[in-house]
Amino acid sequence: MNKLIQIDFDGVIHRASKGYQDGEIYDEPNTGACFTIKCLIDRGYEVEILTARNKKDFEMMERWLDKWEFPKLHITNTKKPARAYIDNRAIRFTNFEDMRTYFI
Secondary structure, eight states: OOOEEEEOTBTTTBOOTTOSTTSOOOSOBOTTHHHHHHHHHHTTOEEEEEOSSOGGGHHHHHHHHHHTTOOOOEEESSOOOOSEEEOTTOOOOOOHHHHHHHHO
16 A cells, blocks of 8 residues: 655645745744654655755755754655645545536
């Protein structure tokens, strides 16, 4: 069974209460983010950060994660086959009729 879970950074792990702004990582973590990620890892899941950010931001993200005592996480901007994707902008696909209703 695939045990990979990819989690978005901005708006999911990093609260980003004022939006993306200029790319600065200015906010605190969302409540429970670190604890939940640690629980997932303890249960045998592989957890990665999946971000739309450019690779040049990865070092800044790593420093922020260290500051807030997150476990060491792989950061990528490549979507991989995963058990689940956790993202604040995602819409769970059911069927295309539902998608038309949602957007049109």
